[in-house]
Amino acid sequence: MKVTLYSNSELKKFLSENRMDFEERLLSEAVNVASKINDILQAGNIDLLKNAETLVMYVIEQKEEELIEFAKQEGILWAQHSLTLSFKLEWVQAIRRTLWKFLHKFDKLNENSFLINDFYELEKKINNNVDCFLNTFFLSYSNYKDNLLNNQRKLVEHLSVPIIPISTSVAVLPLIGMIDSYRMKIIQEKVLTEISNLKLQTLILDLSGVTTMDDEVISDFENVLSGVTMMGCKAVITGLRAELVTKMVRLGASFQHLADTRGTLQQTLKTYLDLENVKLY
Template sequence: MSNKKVFEEFSKLVQKKSSELAQEVTEKQNEKYPEMQSISNDLLTMREELVKLFGESFVLGDEERRKNFKAWGKKAGTQCATLNASLEEMLNEFPEYRTIIGELLKTHAKEHELSIDGFYDMLNILETDIGDVTCYFSLPFVDYQADQLKNSKEALFELSVPVIPISDEIAVLPLVGDIDTSRAKLMLEKALEKSAKLKVNYFILDLSGVPIIDTYVAQIIFQLIDSLELIGVKAKVTGMTPDIVQTVVNLGIDFQKIQTYSSLKQAINTIHGRETSKTV
């Protein structure tokens, strides 16, 4: 029997046994990673599709094989990431295909007295396929997780600038921790956006949880206050600690035009006409 015929028959054999081989991989993975049993049914379908691709690859050209594995890797990599499977668990799975299909290949080659060159060619196809699958699966998996991490960071970052309405006319932005360039820009953006949306008359920036500010942050505060005034919102600053006051003085930053108060309570009372403003 010619090598081409042996390749074709082996291709059909692997595809025919795709469900059985996929189940064998599933059992091995569940044994190694019991936590994966909850998503076994979802993974079983993808594994069966992959086994069929391995089978088809023995009668396809290099370009078509890579195209098929790339399409599978994109779909399966993304899906496995959404199932919360770990990349380590999934990558440790691919050698199982090499072992299981390799044993089937060895038996098939012996039965058909395949030449050493022919066996090497078939084994080389399988090894190449394993490498391609590993690559094409990993890329979308990593991209998906990177996007999720980015979205989580952005959501957490926005939570670091919480504009809180405390009445129909007053909104407060209580800041805690260091204010870097990115956070200062976000503070300006969110303060204007929320003030306009809430239609408040007063905006209070509370710095009692901020250890220190620099010239750039001070400039952003000035810019914020000027911008708020342009949309008809009166801004006040509260909670300036002694360290911040000392920094303001040392840097020569002029806060005289900004209404500042020692506490949030004092600023609110002033708005209600119960106290007078105190500036730095």
């Protein structure tokens, strides 16, 4: 009797008929996971026993596309609920061992029906499929986590560029901490977008909280101010620290043609709020 993954309906029938025994053996193989099955079900609505059956059927039926799609979905689910990866690895390896034990039982019931060539072919196909599932699962898990981290990073970056409207046409951008070239790029993107969205006529950039700014970033900052001007918005700089001004002078940087400079944010706000009140009357 020649057995292959493509034509062996008897193998599927055997596994279906021995489903309860298979699950019992699987739970004994995956000791750490077995005690967490209900927790995982509650945390992510993931039925490990049902998913084990699905995986086994995809493997023995050689359904590669379905197997890969299933692995991707599993990877996303585990990443979404931050489930422990070591549990997944232990579970899948336990499925592999349990499947082979039942293949051995199947072979004995059929009086050692596997020819040597058939056995090697079967071993190759089954293990390749299980490995394919694991690789796809971990890639899917990793990609989801990477995208999540990137999105969170972008959110934090944009939150670190808070453009605060103080009237219908004036807004304040208080900058704090170290400004590097990457952060300056975020500032430029946020500034130009918000000028357009809020229809700003004046943007007050308060630098009193800036601790340091690299030499090349000073040039980038000039580009930001140029962009503000090109958007038809007036730039006002406040709170320049002495050490930052010294560095600008040394580099020959001057923003006078692109922005007004004022001493403090408080004085500047008072000026523009008074102007807005005059306009209202």
